[in-house]
Amino acid sequence: MPAMNRQWILARRPVGDIAAGDLELREAPIPEPAEGEFLARTIYLSLDPTNRIWMSDQDQYMPPVNIGEVMRGGTLGVVERSCHPGFKPGDIVSGIGGWQEYALAHVAQKLPAQANLPLPAYMSVMGMTGATAYFGLLDIGKPQAGETLVVSAAAGAVGSIVGQLGKLKGCHVVGIAGSDQKCRHVVEDFGFDACLNYRSASFAQELNAACPRGIDIDFENVGGTILDDILARINLRARIVLCGLIASYNAKNPVPGPYNFAQLLMKRAHLEGFIVSDYMRRMKEFWNEMSGWVESGQIKYDVTIVRGLEQAPDALRLLFTGGNTGKLLLQLGDEP
Amino acid sequence: MPAMNRQWILARRPVGDIAAGDLELREAPIPEPAEGEFLARTIYLSLDPTNRIWMSDQDQYMPPVNIGEVMRGGTLGVVERSCHPGFKPGDIVSGIGGWQEYALAHVAQKLPAQANLPLPAYMSVMGMTGATAYFGLLDIGKPQAGETLVVSAAAGAVGSIVGQLGKLKGCHVVGIAGSDQKCRHVVEDFGFDACLNYRSASFAQELNAACPRGIDIDFENVGGTILDDILARINLRARIVLCGLIASYNAKNPVPGPYNFAQLLMKRAHLEGFIVSDYMRRMKEFWNEMSGWVESGQIKYDVTIVRGLEQAPDALRLLFTGGNTGKLLLQLGDEP
Numbered sequence: 001m002p003a004m005n006r007q008w009i010l011a012r013r014p015v016g017d018i019a020a021g022d023l024e025l026r027e028a029p030i031p032e033p034a035e036g037e038f039l040a041r042t043i044y045l046s047l048d049p050t051n052r053i054w055m056s057d058q059d060q061y062m063p064p065v066n067i068g069e070v071m072r073g074g075t076l077g078v079v080e081r082s083c084h085p086g087f088k089p090g091d092i093v094s095g096i097g098g099w100q101e102y103a104l105a106h107v108a109q110k111l112p113a114q115a116n117l118p119l120p121a122y123m124s125v126m127g128m129t130g131a132t133a134y135f136g137l138l139d140i141g142k143p144q145a146g147e148t149l150v151v152s153a154a155a156g157a158v159g160s161i162v163g164q165l166g167k168l169k170g171c172h173v174v175g176i177a178g179s180d181q182k183c184r185h186v187v188e189d190f191g192f193d194a195c196l197n198y199r200s201a202s203f204a205q206e207l208n209a210a211c212p213r214g215i216d217i218d219f220e221n222v223g224g225t226i227l228d229d230i231l232a233r234i235n236l237r238a239r240i241v242l243c244g245l246i247a248s249y250n251a252k253n254p255v256p257g258p259y260n261f262a263q264l265l266m267k268r269a270h271l272e273g274f275i276v277s278d279y280m281r282r283m284k285e286f287w288n289e290m291s292g293w294v295e296s297g298q299i300k301y302d303v304t305i306v307r308g309l310e311q312a313p314d315a316l317r318l319l320f321t322g323g324n325t326g327k328l329l330l331q332l333g334d335e336p
Numbered sequence: 337m338p339a340m341n342r343q344w345i346l347a348r349r350p351v352g353d354i355a356a357g358d359l360e361l362r363e364a365p366i367p368e369p370a371e372g373e374f375l376a377r378t379i380y381l382s383l384d385p386t387n388r389i390w391m392s393d394q395d396q397y398m399p400p401v402n403i404g405e406v407m408r409g410g411t412l413g414v415v416e417r418s419c420h421p422g423f424k425p426g427d428i429v430s431g432i433g434g435w436q437e438y439a440l441a442h443v444a445q446k447l448p449a450q451a452n453l454p455l456p457a458y459m460s461v462m463g464m465t466g467a468t469a470y471f472g473l474l475d476i477g478k479p480q481a482g483e484t485l486v487v488s489a490a491a492g493a494v495g496s497i498v499g500q501l502g503k504l505k506g507c508h509v510v511g512i513a514g515s516d517q518k519c520r521h522v523v524e525d526f527g528f529d530a531c532l533n534y535r536s537a538s539f540a541q542e543l544n545a546a547c548p549r550g551i552d553i554d555f556e557n558v559g560g561t562i563l564d565d566i567l568a569r570i571n572l573r574a575r576i577v578l579c580g581l582i583a584s585y586n587a588k589n590p591v592p593g594p595y596n597f598a599q600l601l602m603k604r605a606h607l608e609g610f611i612v613s614d615y616m617r618r619m620k621e622f623w624n625e626m627s628g629w630v631e632s633g634q635i636k637y638d639v640t641i642v643r644g645l646e647q648a649p650d651a652l653r654l655l656f657t658g659g660n661t662g663k664l665l666l667q668l669g670d671e672p
Contacts, residue, residue: 058598058602059568059599059602060602061601061602061603061604138575182648193431206412223597223598242601243601244596244601245597245601248598254595255595255597255598256592256593256594256595256597257592257593257594257595257596257597258593258597259590259591259592259593260593261557261559261581261591261593261594261597261649262394262581262591262593262607263395263576263585264578264607264608265397265579265580265581265609265611266394266395266396266397266609267397267608268397268608268609268610268611268614269607269608269609270606270607270608270609271600271606271607271608272605272606273600273601273602273603273604273605273606274601274602274604275601275604278604
């Protein structure tokens with residue numbers, strides 16, 4: 001084990017796109033666990049759109065990361081040293097280890113005994129992103145067979161799972177993604193009924209054609225003009241699962257809400273903001289059901305892995321430029 | 337009874353504010369009821385913000401009024417002639433008689449036998465506006481004692497009832513209205529804890545001071561910048577009862593949604609569009625409870641009455657200029 005720990009520090013709050021100098025890579029001694037703590041070596045770091053929110057000081061669902069602190073991030077690692085009776089070296093644990101190679105913790109989630117999927121599965125379809133898709137769609141979206149479900153960022157970590165869950169529930173599922181290649185992937189590999197490239201000049205007409213009976217559920221990951229196109233087509237008592245608004249996370253100036261906001265009134269729609277951390281007490285329910293679907297191949301998942309802690313800011317940018325498909329992970333070191 | 341019926345016809349769709357010539361007053365013979373129909377003379381015509389929506393051809397919750405048709409409107413009248421076994425001359429009926437002095441109908445609501453309030457009560461607190469306040473606040477807002485409820489258009493027909501219902505449920509109730517005089521009225525006569533004039537230069541600070549524990553429920557009648565000020569202050573799991581967006585009904589160009597739209601995500605808020613016509617099957621429940629509160633004086637109501645069918649377009653404009661308080665009615669003729 002080396003003596004030094006590399007860490008990304010939030011040096012200043014980004015204005016617009018993340019720029020060089022917003023985050024700084026520094027070295028610090030690897031700390032020793034105190035009584036009740038353990039030290040884990042991070043194998044995978046989760047990169048998520050919400051990381052950009054944490055870098056800002058806007059009103060948000062967790063405290064923002066403070067300037068000078070290690071950047072926050074979800075991690076999966078292996079325990080190296082332990083002064084905690086519940087964790088021993090070699091245990092695989094997930095938690096919020098942050099953007100660093102080694103993290104001290106006094107609490108973390110252990111993989112369950114029956115875990116037999118590759119480790120990246122527990123950072124994607126079986127982790128927070130899978131739970132986001134599962135609880136958001138099933139609890140708030142309440143899909144009924146025959147309804148039309150639209151999913152933005154359909155090739156992404158959450159969207160790709162949402163669409164497959166929608167198909168399992170008998171919905172007509174229409175994805176929206178940022179390239180023809182992603183759209184083919186979503187239809188051919190994830191089984192969506194259709195997928196539309198929002199960069200197409202005829203996107204609005206294509207959305208009409210793909211949703212001949214209107215839209216009953218929108219699983220919203222993006223916001224912006226795509227959300228307006230969707231709201232224009234919602235049916236009576238539509239459900240809008242407001243999971244993310246990535247289109248505006250890098251904005252320098254205030255971003256207007258959807259111009260078709262009044263449609264929420266006219267169609268008596270139900271819009272609900274949703275953060276997966278509210279569902280932690282129900283994770284076992286998700287875990288049991290999803291593991292069955294994944295093991296049987298009914299739910300597929302996709303992971304993009306970038307290697308090396310020094311790549312973290314550039315890799316995060318892929319989420320905003322459409323450079324990844326599926327769950328984006330940074331691999332910091334080898335699996336045990 | 338005269339031979340001719342005066343009617344307001346929608347001559348063209350208004351662009352922005354309603355202008356002279358958008359509606360035309362014409363005369364037509366009073367029709368004879370056919371088998372199964374009756375003819376009612378209108379006493380009161382309800383003037384509501386939603387009338388402006390019906391004049392437009394935007395996507396809406398009922399078909400728009402067609403060009404050349406009598407303008408749609410809720411009415412309370414007295415049966416004059418009947419070929420319908422269920423209605424006899426002298427019956428007081430409410431329905432959608434439109435902007436005209438006489439209307440044929442084959443269906444209408446009769447006042448219940450125990451009705452003993454003045455007739456305008458059945459066009460306001462005991463009618464659609466009262467039901468809007470009742471079902472919107474109780475069913476969607478789900479007020480709990482100690483929560484903070486904000487009501488825009490607080491001196492209006494719906495808002496004034498919403499705030500009183502909120503007080504009955506133990507909420508801290510903050511109204512928003514367009515003049516200091518209206519605000520005094522709302523606090524002194526309707527018992528709101530506070531009421532703020534949104535035209536005040538220090539409105540945002542006043543809203544902070546009036547809502548020291550944040551905002552749990554927003555009964556939204558207005559939209560626009562006021563809604564942004566409210567969204568900036570909502571608490572976790574806030575409810576937004578989206579009942580009206582009068583700030584944008586006269587807009588000539590697309591109106592952006594709230595700039596603080598992302599707050600709905602961050603605070604996991606529940607926003608629901610609401611139209612009272614969805615609750616028709618539960619009107620008896622409303623009627624029973626509200627009549628008790630009105631008769632005991634626990635719920636007060638306020639009516640502005642303008643006289644004469646020819647005044648209809650000018651009177652409707654009062655809703656958009658803040659010229660009325662409480663329910664706005666046009667009186668077309670004398671009560672029997």
